[in-house]
Amino acid sequence: MVIPIVRLCAAMLLLTLFTLLLVPTVRAETAFQYQRPDATPPAGAESEKAPVGPFQRFAVTTAHPLATDAGYQILAAGGSAIDAAIAVQMVLTLVEPQSSGIGGGSFLMHHDGEEVRAYDGRETAPSSAKEGLFLDQEGEPLAFMKAVASGRSVGVPGTLRMLETAHGEHGRLPWAVLFEPAITLADDGFPVGAGLHASLADTETLRDDAQASGFFFTEQGEPLPEGHRLKNPALAVILQRVAEQDSSVLHTGEVAEDIVGRVQHHPAIPGSLRLEDLATYTAKEREPLCSDWQDYRVCGFPPPASGHLTVMQILGILAQLPPSKAGLEDELPGVEWLHRFLEASRLAFADRGRYIADPAFVEAPGGDWSLMIAPDYLAERAALIEATHSLGSGGASPGNPGVVATAWAVQPMQPEAGTSHISIVDEHGNALAMTSSLGQAFGARILSNGGTGMPGGFLLNNALTDFSFTPTDDQGTPIANRVEPGKRPRSSMTPTLVVERDSDALVASLGSRGGAAIIHDTARSLVAMLDWSLGVQQALDLPHVTTTGGAVFLEADRFPPATLQALRELGHEVEERDAAGGLQAIRRTEEGLVGATDPRREGVVRGE
Known part of the structure; x- marks a missing residue:
């Protein structure tokens, strides 16, 4: 009986080792505690910049100092490039809301040292979308910015679900800790930078959204000044729920209901987004x-x-x-x-x-x-x-x-605009390039607080205006990038x-x-x-x-x-x-x- 027991123990040990080799995924025991920077590095105005490096372990570059710092801290704690990208994107949702966020879409390229993979988190058209989505009653295209600032322009967001998919395959740190930087900054507040202030000063239609107007502008209707400490309690609550659960927080339940309600009850031009559209969204892996x-x-x-x-x-x-x-x-x-x-x-x-x-x-x-x-x-x-x-x-x-x-x-x-880009290389041999967007600056100009009843939240995309407004040419020949149900607009x-x-x-x-x-x-x-x-x-x-x-x-x-x-x-x-x-x-x-x-x-x- 001794030999079989020894063999059984050895087999179990080999099985355990084999499993560990196959699953280099989340290291739940890894400790990570976000350290808020004492001060945000000065940035915003056009300036001469020098190349940074060379670095031997890892590097991260993003469009905002606080986002870069969040990615840096994740990488320094042993996180993967995907881990850092999630932390970066959540912070960008907060500090650069005019460009990207969990209410938008993304494309991500990943390289593990041998293989390149492509993850598609692009928005999709609602299942009820029609070819004439952006035509008026006379069959003429809507004015572009009128279409942008409307419920019709909102596609099903895909960034969060795509990042969750990529994390399941390439993540090393636990999902929950990757949200700590954004949650902390949303709770404590962050100084409005030059980029956000300039974008606020350059937009008029954002004031038409009551929630956005009260959040991004002063009582006198002026854009929040540079240096103003902006807290976002609604986003902190939403991200805390996502951290504790998963991306379904955005696609079902209270948050999804608020998104759909804001789109369907838009005061000027309502959209047709439904709860089923959000619930059934899937991120795709494509052949690069x-x-x-x-x-x-x-x-x-x-x-x-x-x-x-x-x-x-x-x-x-x-x-x-x-x-x-x-x-x-x-x-x-x-x-x-x-x-x-x-x-x-x-x-x-x-x-x-x-x-x-x-x-x-x-x-x-x-x-x-x-x-x-x-x-x-x-x-x-x-x-x-x-x-x-x-x-x-x-x-x-x-x-x-x-x-x-x-x-x-x-x-x-x-017209096309908006967007933010992230490039990251980690110490484990992984690299990524990720571009994410809301569409135009501030997307559809719709701020969702996720049904929390708190100030702030996240902005919804206007990705559907990337479709052709006219479904055919003058001869009736269809345009490839016309609106169709469930379709992803060209980007x-x-x-x-x-x-x-x-x-x-x-x-x-x-x-x-x-x-x-x-x-x-x-x-x-x-x-x-x-x-x-x-x-x-x-x-x-x-x-x-x-x-x-x-x-x-x-x-x-x-x-x-x-x-x-x-x-x-x-x-x-x-x-x-x-x-x-x-x-x-x-x-x-x-x-x-x-x-x-x-x-x-x-x-x-x-x-x-």
Whole structure:
């Protein structure tokens, strides 16, 4: 009897060890206690920023100092990149409510040192949504901002459920502790920063929401001043419930009922969101798109995200053109490179407007999205670019990357804005790039207190205005990105991970905010870092340059008059405008991890 007992004990020991190896998930015994910073680092105004690092263990960069600090503390306690992202996003819900939050959606790219995975937390249209959601009684599109500030624009939020899914696979710290930073800051209050104050001063319709007006503005109707200590008791209660339970707190029960009530009883334009829509929302894992470029593999999100395909079309078209004299002239992009970049952008955005939409509703050209970035196809597109003149506004037509089962019309361009980006690398060999959004600044301008009856809460998204307002063109041909029940609207979010082609070792994590300009900013930063060999902060400092097919927008006061004149002589309709920015990046160098953040915003980098 001795031998069987010994064998049984040994078997049990092996089973226990095997189980532990298979489940490197939550370490419930790990101690974590959030330490509120004594003071918030100064941030907000445009400023010169230096690259931060190199770090040997981990690094995190976000759009707000308190969010970065929360991620830093989680990483320092042994947390994973996913753990840190959850803490960061909860704090951003509080301190940067104009850009992202639990009432919105997200895309997350994750790399564990060997494999890249993509998690989709994009919002969905309600089950009762109709193609004419944003048409008036005469069948004409609603004014864009009128549609934004309404119940109709609110999609089913997905950020929290997506993060919960990713945490189940890559989390190391217990779910509950990841909410401690945001709960503490919501209870104690945080100083209103320059970014939030400026956004409040720049919006009018937020005052139309009674709850938001009483929370974000003074009794005199003025935006809360910089430095005002803002507490959010409603959000603290909601996050405490989520910490103790799970994401179902947002999707069922009292919080869900408040969301639906606020949408359905909107005083101007009610929406049709239902409790069942919230309860049945699922986050998706999708097959990432990884594309070879130079010596690297650039990995990004597939549709309904349009960012990666459009970025890689731009880069691929540029690669097909004859070698240029120089990309940079006097430390700025030169006229020849700018012309090529803008023309490639026109061509890429023409394809984006026709083909890219939720793959559950729209088939990829030829049944494969990679055909849009195939070298032979991009060579055809590059051949349309002339060195001496521009295609001009409206001059770029979509190409034919593959046979499509249904003919799609081109979607007219619509405004996009808002959003926040997070890049994190942990000490366990994991890296992520996560972009999250409410849509426009302050989303649908609807503040939900989750039925708590307390001040504050979280803002609801206006993601559905990312759909085409018109379901067909003038000939009746359907638009791929039209509104349909349960559909996820096309997005410009571009979370990007770059790895070595041969080893899959991490090279960089990056992304940005800024609507459609996210695509240009990400593409330009990749060229600057990996083609022009600029430092990561130098790359993010470069001036913004965008076009979606019409006018060209250059960042104001960043280019010499001669550059603007040369582009105009080539046929570009050039305008200057301020750029909000929002790039975040971490680059792995021979010395270690180096982080950078956009000088136009209040973000910071931390690491060890």
